[in-house]
Amino acid sequence: MTQTATEQGKVFARILDPASRANPYPLYARLRETPISRQDDGTYVVSTYQEIAALLHDPRISSDERKSSKEAGALAASGKLTPAGQPSNPPFIFLDPPEHDRLRRLVIQQFTPERVEGMREHVVELVNHLLDAKKNSQQIDIVDDLAYPLPVTVICDMLGVPREDEPRFHKWATLLARSLDPAQGISEAELKQTIQAATEIGEYMNGLIEARQKEPRDDMLSGLLASYRQAGRGERDLLVTMTLLLVAGHETTVNLITNGTLTLLRHPEVLEQLRREPDLVIRVVEELLRFDPPVQFRTRTTLTDIPIAGVTIPKGAAVALLLASGSRDPRRFTDPERFDPRRSDNEHLGFGGAIHYCVGAPLARVETQVALSILAQRLLNPRMEVDPPPYRENASLRGPEHLLIRIDGIR
Numbered sequence: 001m002t003q004t005a006t007e008q009g010k011v012f013a014r015i016l017d018p019a020s021r022a023n024p025y026p027l028y029a030r031l032r033e034t035p036i037s038r039q040d041d042g043t044y045v046v047s048t049y050q051e052i053a054a055l056l057h058d059p060r061i062s063s064d065e066r067k068s069s070k071e072a073g074a075l076a077a078s079g080k081l082t083p084a085g086q087p088s089n090p091p092f093i094f095l096d097p098p099e100h101d102r103l104r105r106l107v108i109q110q111f112t113p114e115r116v117e118g119m120r121e122h123v124v125e126l127v128n129h130l131l132d133a134k135k136n137s138q139q140i141d142i143v144d145d146l147a148y149p150l151p152v153t154v155i156c157d158m159l160g161v162p163r164e165d166e167p168r169f170h171k172w173a174t175l176l177a178r179s180l181d182p183a184q185g186i187s188e189a190e191l192k193q194t195i196q197a198a199t200e201i202g203e204y205m206n207g208l209i210e211a212r213q214k215e216p217r218d219d220m221l222s223g224l225l226a227s228y229r230q231a232g233r234g235e236r237d238l239l240v241t242m243t244l245l246l247v248a249g250h251e252t253t254v255n256l257i258t259n260g261t262l263t264l265l266r267h268p269e270v271l272e273q274l275r276r277e278p279d280l281v282i283r284v285v286e287e288l289l290r291f292d293p294p295v296q297f298r299t300r301t302t303l304t305d306i307p308i309a310g311v312t313i314p315k316g317a318a319v320a321l322l323l324a325s326g327s328r329d330p331r332r333f334t335d336p337e338r339f340d341p342r343r344s345d346n347e348h349l350g351f352g353g354a355i356h357y358c359v360g361a362p363l364a365r366v367e368t369q370v371a372l373s374i375l376a377q378r379l380l381n382p383r384m385e386v387d388p389p390p391y392r393e394n395a396s397l398r399g400p401e402h403l404l405i406r407i408d409g410i411r
């Protein structure tokens with residue numbers, strides 16, 4: 001049954017409601033009846049694959065929330081989240097060309113395939129180590145015991161943060177993660193805590209930058225420092241970028257590993273295939289990025305009127321690109337509601353697209369592939385305690401808060 005525009009205009013509010021967190025997908029299907037719908041709060045929601053892909057490529061739409069008539073939704077987008085409140089550019093995820101491209105290029109140069117693939121063995125060791133710590137348990141929380149600690153340790157190692165300083169990064173990453181999120185309301189107390197974390201991380205990073213200036217090493221920080229200098233960029237920009245790398249890859253990777261474990265437990269036949277055929281993990285991870293992705297939507301602002309799919313989105317409008325809905329669009333994918341790692345056509349939107357396509361995608365793939373294949377091999381008779389598990393409130397960076405699993409042991 002098709003809905004009226006009035007009904008359509010209320011669906012996004014229901015998606016944001018925590019009550020929908022465990023399964024927002026039926027609501028996405030309702031939104032797709034109209035590719036672009038104006039919501040009651042004035043946001044334009046784009047829910048179909050073709051239109052999302054078109055807008056990701058459209059230079060008339062901006063990632064810079066300072067160009068919006070509304071107050072920037074995400075704290076980091078405002079440029080206010082800097083050590084001791086000194087204003088600076090927002091991180092490049094919230095910038096447009098040409099500035100975005102310049103800063104992004106400096107980072108891409110450092111994410112070489114050799115450096116990322118070179119992390120694989122190390123990630124194997126880390127995952128095994130985290131599981132060894134639970135060896136005698138009958139229960140494991142995939143979030144607390146594995147998915148949460150892993151990405152921070154990996155990015156710290158890659159950047160060149162000394163091991164003994166890592167616990168502080170876990171705290172900072174958790175506090176700063178919410179600053180990238182457009183949909184997250186933030187209280188005064190949280191704001192204070194987040195600025196405090198930005199200040200602390202800034203001070204710490206400054207010390208590390210100084211150390212690498214004196215004595216460069218074979219780590220990503222030394223590489224970034226050299227390329228920033230060569231490009232005539234100051235240390236403030238480098239600091240903002242390093243914080244972005246820490247934060248953008250944190251909760252996203254946590255959620256992909258957790259969503260992945262959850263989906264495999266709900267599809268025991270695929271888990272069994274994965275045990276017998278370890279290489280299947282590459283396809284499992286790609287299908288997860290389509291089927292249950294960590295980033296459900298991203299927001300943009302229109303720089304001019306944009307006519308698309310029979311609607312004109314007016315200049316200055318807030319636009320939500322519903323990536324997770326596009327990846328389940330039946331006009332684009334065969335049998336999209338089915339989790340099928342063997343599907344041949346899987347150009348999902350899980351890492352976004354076009355100029356803002358995820359810089360950390362190769363690293364996130366390595367981490368999740370390793371984590372899921374080791375879980376499949378080592379957990380004995382895993383079964384879920386509660387299904388659905390409890391979810392965190394966040395609608396755009398969506399994932400379980402805990403995933404408790406009963407096991408007969410760990411191999």
Ligand code: HEM
Nearest residue numbers: 092093248249252253256295298351352356358359360364
């Ligand atoms: C951008 C998803 C892991 C760094 C993005 C975007 C998505 C995404 C959807 C596009 C944002 C937009 O268009 O506004 C994910 C997912 C991950 C993941 C699902 C894990 C499963 C990582 C990791 C890092 C990282 C591990 C770094 C270590 C970035 C950066 C950008 C970005 C720097 C901004 C790119 C730009 O604006 O040019 N990510 N990400 N991400 N991601 Fe990731």
